[in-house]
Amino acid sequence: xxxxxxxxxxxxxALWFVFLTFPIMVIRVNTIEKIIEWRWRNMLIIAIGSFLxxxxxxxxxxxxxxxxxxxxxxxxxxxxxxxxxxxxxxxxVLIGLFVxxxxxxxxxxxxxxxxxxxxxxxxxxxxxxxVGLAGLLDLGYxxxxxxxxxxxxLINHHFGLGFWTILPVGALLAAFFGILLGFPVLxxxxxxxxxxxxxxxxxxxxxxxxxxxxxxxxxGIAHISRPGFMGIxxxxxxxxxxxxxxxxxxxxxxxxVINRLQNSRIGRAWIxxxxxxxxxxxxxxxxxxxxxxxxxxxxxxxxxxxxxFAAKTTFVNPASFTFLESAMILSIVVLGGMGSIVGVFxxxxxxxxxxxxxxxxxxxRMLLFGAVMVLMMVFRPQGIVPxxxxxxxxxxxxxxxxxxxxxxx
Amino acid sequence: MTNLLEIHSLTMMFGGLKAVDDIxxxxxxxxxAALIGPNGAGKTTVFxxxxxxxxxxxxDIFVCRPGGVKKRINxxxxxxxxxxxIARTFQNTRLFPNMTVLENVMIGRHCRTRAGxxxxxxxxxxxLREEQQIIDFSYDILVHVGxxxxxxxxxxxxxxxxxxxxxxxxxxATEPFLLLLDEPAAGMNPRETDELRELIxxxxxxxxxxxxxxxxxxxxxxxxxxxxFVLDYGKKIAEGTPExxxxxxxxxxxxxxxxxxxxx
Numbered sequence: 001x002x003x004x005x006x007x008x009x010x011x012x013x014a015l016w017f018v019f020l021t022f023p024i025m026v027i028r029v030n031t032i033e034k035i036i037e038w039r040w041r042n043m044l045i046i047a048i049g050s051f052l053x054x055x056x057x058x059x060x061x062x063x064x065x066x067x068x069x070x071x072x073x074x075x076x077x078x079x080x081x082x083x084x085x086x087x088x089x090x091x092x093v094l095i096g097l098f099v100x101x102x103x104x105x106x107x108x109x110x111x112x113x114x115x116x117x118x119x120x121x122x123x124x125x126x127x128x129x130x131v132g133l134a135g136l137l138d139l140g141y142x143x144x145x146x147x148x149x150x151x152x153x154l155i156n157h158h159f160g161l162g163f164w165t166i167l168p169v170g171a172l173l174a175a176f177f178g179i180l181l182g183f184p185v186l187x188x189x190x191x192x193x194x195x196x197x198x199x200x201x202x203x204x205x206x207x208x209x210x211x212x213x214x215x216x217x218x219x220g221i222a223h224i225s226r227p228g229f230m231g232i233x234x235x236x237x238x239x240x241x242x243x244x245x246x247x248x249x250x251x252x253x254x255x256x257v258i259n260r261l262q263n264s265r266i267g268r269a270w271i272x273x274x275x276x277x278x279x280x281x282x283x284x285x286x287x288x289x290x291x292x293x294x295x296x297x298x299x300x301x302x303x304x305x306x307x308x309f310a311a312k313t314t315f316v317n318p319a320s321f322t323f324l325e326s327a328m329i330l331s332i333v334v335l336g337g338m339g340s341i342v343g344v345f346x347x348x349x350x351x352x353x354x355x356x357x358x359x360x361x362x363x364x365r366m367l368l369f370g371a372v373m374v375l376m377m378v379f380r381p382q383g384i385v386p387x388x389x390x391x392x393x394x395x396x397x398x399x400x401x402x403x404x405x406x407x408x409x
Numbered sequence: 410m411t412n413l414l415e416i417h418s419l420t421m422m423f424g425g426l427k428a429v430d431d432i433x434x435x436x437x438x439x440x441x442a443a444l445i446g447p448n449g450a451g452k453t454t455v456f457x458x459x460x461x462x463x464x465x466x467x468x469d470i471f472v473c474r475p476g477g478v479k480k481r482i483n484x485x486x487x488x489x490x491x492x493x494x495i496a497r498t499f500q501n502t503r504l505f506p507n508m509t510v511l512e513n514v515m516i517g518r519h520c521r522t523r524a525g526x527x528x529x530x531x532x533x534x535x536x537l538r539e540e541q542q543i544i545d546f547s548y549d550i551l552v553h554v555g556x557x558x559x560x561x562x563x564x565x566x567x568x569x570x571x572x573x574x575x576x577x578x579x580x581x582a583t584e585p586f587l588l589l590l591d592e593p594a595a596g597m598n599p600r601e602t603d604e605l606r607e608l609i610x611x612x613x614x615x616x617x618x619x620x621x622x623x624x625x626x627x628x629x630x631x632x633x634x635x636x637x638f639v640l641d642y643g644k645k646i647a648e649g650t651p652e653x654x655x656x657x658x659x660x661x662x663x664x665x666x667x668x669x670x671x672x673x
Contacts, residue, residue: 269519
């Protein structure tokens with residue numbers, strides 16, 4: 001009975017698709033010989049194809065529904081891996097080894113792609129503070145990235161200062177811009193916040209595009225110095241490898257810092273803010289301060305990556321900082337799992353590396369990208385590696401509840 | 410002794426609507442006071458005025474920490490009210506659903522602790538010590554309210570009665586001197602209500618915290634309160650001990666119309 005109705009529904013879907021695609025897939029008008037070709041074979045393929053896909057889709061959906069009922073208590077595989085040192089330690093060692101020898105076995109093209117992917121890991125982790133932890137939907141994150149990149153580009157162009165001097169300057173300036181954005185949007189939430197941040201991102205990009213005297217407009221700034229390595233001049237190949245290791249280093253620092261942040265007093269306040277803003281304030285958390293810290297710290301990482309980006313490409317122009325970039329970074333966070341460091345890492349690798357290696361199918365690249373996003377959101381909305389709340393250790397001794405307050409102070 | 414909370418002729422208007430109309434309320438130290446009245450009488454609005462969610466149109470709200478100075482807190486920021494020592498729970502529980510029970514309570518410690526961003530990076534000894542203190546303190550409170558077995562459970566997975574108690578625990582973590590409970594017994598069965606009543610009594614006795622609560626469960630209100638304020642249509646229509654309120658014809662009329670008495 002159930003199977004019968006499923007088959008019937010799939011059949012209707014198939015017929016609908018046949019109807020929809022009929023004009024383009026079946027009929028072909030040959031304008032030279034003035035005849036109409038009827039490609040019935042295409043129709044058959046579409047009918048069978050959509051029928052099967054619809055059947056599979058329905059099957060997966062029902063399976064997902066029964067799963068959520070019965071396997072609610074089951075812990076995710078990712079969590080089991082991280083809890084077992086015997087399992088995750090060798091994996092970590094293998095990954096570490098791979099990371100170290102990577103530049104010596106692959107071409108500089110591959111290293112370049114990997115460096116880019118690592119930059120997106122860092123961007124994703126930075127945005128993760130704002131979106132994943134504090135729950136503030138920021139669609140203009142690329143603005144801070146642009147601030148960092150242009151800080152280095154402009155200062156390097158005018159004053160010739162080097163990478164390591166500008167790195168903290170870019171980070172600080174981005175943090176400042178984060179606070180600048182944070183103030184007007186303190187009262188906004190959800191959709192409204194998203195729109196304002198989107199606008200902010202566009203404002204920065206448009207300023208860079210149109211203020212020719214300041215930013216050299218769409219033609220951008222070229223000949224930016226690459227990062228120096230203790231005063232030694234590196235050739236192109238060496239500096240690619242150097243940047244790769246630099247990126248690994250920065251990623252490790254980012255992971256280290258963000259891991260500590262999210263398990264701290266501040267991190268908990270962010271999560272509480274995400275969960276319920278009013279209750280969070282009623283628990284004595286200063287909303288203004290907490291939100292601004294999230295914006296500023298999130299922007300700091302974007303600023304740093306911006307400086308690295310300018311140093312890597314040695315050329316910046318506003319075209320690198322479009323909304324598409326923000327959307328990409330946001331996709332990384334959402335796909336990876338809100339608030340999850342490992343998830344963001346994996347998602348960045350998938351989203352940046354796959355399109356590179358799928359260049360052969362470049363026509364269908366974005367189609368595949370979209371399909372993956374839709375599938376993920378339907379079947380695994382919590383992300384690749386969902387964030388798991390931490391368990392704490394405490395004294396198991398049940399103390400005398402009477403003298404509670406004496407211990408605090 | 411001075412009162413912990415004093416409200417003088419409080420009026421709150423939303424446009425043309427007078428939600429709260431010229432009421433006076435006070436809470437003495439170590440006292441359990443109740444705010445009762447039919448739905449829409451303005452009880453939660455009073456709570457929102459005290460905790461800074463609303464800025465009252467007219468009137469004064471004074472608080473005075475035991476042994477402290479009297480302070481006017483009209484239009485105070487919500488988190489400042491909590492810092493002062495006024496903690497509250499909400500009518501529809503507002504926990505942090507995706508945090509564990511322990512973490513929910515740990516959030517309550519936020520305003521009593523100091524660690525900043527730098528401390529989080531460095532994890533120096535003072536930050537670590539403070540962190541451990543937060544954990545231990547929160548755990549003790551959970552033991553106190555009887556949720557010690559569910560510390561690592563997500564808040565959203567708790568049964569309803571436990572969620573209510575967790576909300577009280579979270580409020581307690583801010584070390585208040587005045588606890589505002591908005592319908593703590595709503596949706597609880599009689600056994601849970603009895604446990605809650607016993608918990609509120611214990612909070613008052615052990616911790617010397619005063620309680621002001623909104624509650625519809627008359628058995629509980631009559632059994633536990635030292636003083637009751639009755640609101641109807643934004644006005645205070647009666648005030649007194651449970652016995653006085655029980656006999657008060659105005660209250661009976663407001664609740665039930667004419668010719669009824671409250672059995673409790």
